[in-house]
Amino acid sequence: MNEFYVIKNNGEKELFDYKKLEMSLKKAGATDDLISRVVSEISLEAKTKQVVSTQDIYRQAFSILKKNQRSIAVRYSLKKAVAELGPTGFPFEKFVAEIFKAEGYETLTDQIVQGKCVPHEVDIIAWKPGELIMVEAKFHTDFNLKSDLKIVLYVKARYDDIFGQEYFYGGEKRKLTEGWVITNTKFSATAIQYGQCQPALKFVGWNYPYDNNLHDMIEKYELIPLTALTTLTTSDKNLFLSKGIILSKNLLNTELLKSVNFDDRKIKSIQDEVNGLCEHCREKFGKK
Numbered sequence: 197m198n199e200f201y202v203i204k205n206n207g208e209k210e211l212f213d214y215k216k217l218e219m220s221l222k223k224a225g226a227t228d229d230l231i232s233r234v235v236s237e238i239s240l241e242a243k244t245k246q247v248v249s250t251q252d253i254y255r256q257a258f259s260i261l262k263k264n265q266r267s268i269a270v271r272y273s274l275k276k277a278v279a280e281l282g283p284t285g286f287p288f289e290k291f292v293a294e295i296f297k298a299e300g301y302e303t304l305t306d307q308i309v310q311g312k313c314v315p316h317e318v319d320i321i322a323w324k325p326g327e328l329i330m331v332e333a334k335f336h337t338d339f340n341l342k343s344d345l346k347i348v349l350y351v352k353a354r355y356d357d358i359f360g361q362e363y364f365y366g367g368e369k370r371k372l373t374e375g376w377v378i379t380n381t382k383f384s385a386t387a388i389q390y391g392q393c394q395p396a397l398k399f400v401g402w403n404y405p406y407d408n409n410l411h412d413m414i415e416k417y418e419l420i421p422l423t424a425l426t427t428l429t430t431s432d433k434n435l436f437l438s439k440g441i442i443l444s445k446n447l448l449n450t451e452l453l454k455s456v457n458f459d460d461r462k463i464k465s466i467q468d469e470v471n472g473l474c475e476h477c478r479e480k481f482g483k484k
Contacts, residue, residue, distance in 0.1 A: 197235065200242040203249045206340040212242070217257065223411075224272035226261065234260045262426065267472045270424045274414060275339065275402060277424035278380045281437065285335035289319045290442050291421060292333050292378050296322040298417035301329070302366055311357030321365065328370040330358065334379040343377065344384040348391060348399070351377050355397065374398055380410060418474040420444040427466045432456075444470045 202212045214235055221231045234257050241256060242248055254276075261269035270277075281287040286306075293303040301322035308315050309330070320331035332351045334343045355375035362369045377383075378400045383391070391399040402410050414420070422444045423433050435456060436447075447453060447470055453463045 197239040198243045200245060201247045202253060203247055204340070205250060205338070209247065212248075212253070214239075217253070221257070221261075221268075221272065224261075224268050224274075226265070226268050226272075230261070230264055230268070233264070266426060266469065270420065270426065270469075270473055271415075273424055274411065274420070275380075277421050278402075278410075278414075279337050279339065280423040280433070281380075281421060281442070282335060282337040285319075285333060287437050287442055288335040288380060289333045290440065291419070292331060293320050293322070294419055294443060295413050295417065296320065296329070296331075298413075298419065300324055301327075304365075309358060309363060310361065311354070312361060313357050316354050316358060323365045323370060327373050328363065328365060329374045329376055330355070330372055331376040331378055334377065334381075336379065336381045339381055342382045342384045343379045343387055343401070345386040345390055348377060348383070348387045348397070351375070352390075352394060352397060359396070376400065378410065418445070420470075420473050422447060424473075425466065425469055427462070427469045445474050 200212050201209050203209055218231055238256055258269055261272055289305045293305050296303050301324050303322045305320050307318045307321050309318055318330045319333040322329045359372050362371055376398045380402055382401050383399055391397055400410055422436055425444055447466055
């Protein structure tokens with residue numbers, strides 16, 4: 197394979213690591229043959245170039261996957277799809293709430309709670325018997341932006357004011373049991389180091405911790421954001437997001453698609469793609 201350099205989104209230049217590409221393709225579900233094909237074509241394309249961008253690598257890999265197996269292409273693009281829930285953080289908050297619902301929690305978003313000293317805005321509140329979790333959702337459209345020590349110190353100060361207070365959720369009084377910080381990108385090394393010293397705080401990033409990170413949670417519960425669908429245009433996606441519709445599986449509701457004047461052919465193509473991505477969506481949602 198040809199060696200070449202890539203320019204990362206932050207402007208840094210480094211030698212391209214084929215193993216990283218292979219791992220991301222494998223995680224998306226690509227077969228060994230398909231991985232070999234993607235790697236070979238990217239290597240051949242880069243042969244005459246000394247430097248390419250990571251975005252060029254992503255676009256080429258996505259294009260090859262889409263031609264061969266659309267569902268794998270969508271899973272490969274999950275990180276990008278979550279970043280497209282912006283530019284505001286509100287759809288991301290709803291998306292995170294869906295993860296907690298899949299875990300068996302009841303949830304509310306965009307809440308104001310009274311601390312010992314001052315009121316606080318809380319992005320997501322989740323509860324079930326014996327648990328009350330409050331979540332700070334840090335959303336970034338730029339993959340290179342990290343939640344750093346300053347952010348987590350601020351969040352910790354807020355939770356310190358909340359711990360020990362009683363709140364009425366789910367028909368009973370509850371006290372905060374855990375505070376979470378969830379981001380669609382990364383945490384800085386010092387933020388992670390600090391979090392490891394705070395047992396009441398839980399940090400979840402795109403690939404942090406190693407197990408049960410945000411990517412794992414999305415895959416585990418098949419919570420594919422509709423921004424991942426290749427059968428929707430950008431304006432289609434924005435329309436649904438403006439209506440508070442976040443997940444691709446919600447588009448198995450035929451009446452919803454008819455309400456925005458999609459014809460039968462487009463409805464079928466969208467729902468075929470959703471069913472190809474989500475093994476259990478049809479049995480959970482059906483076609484309404």
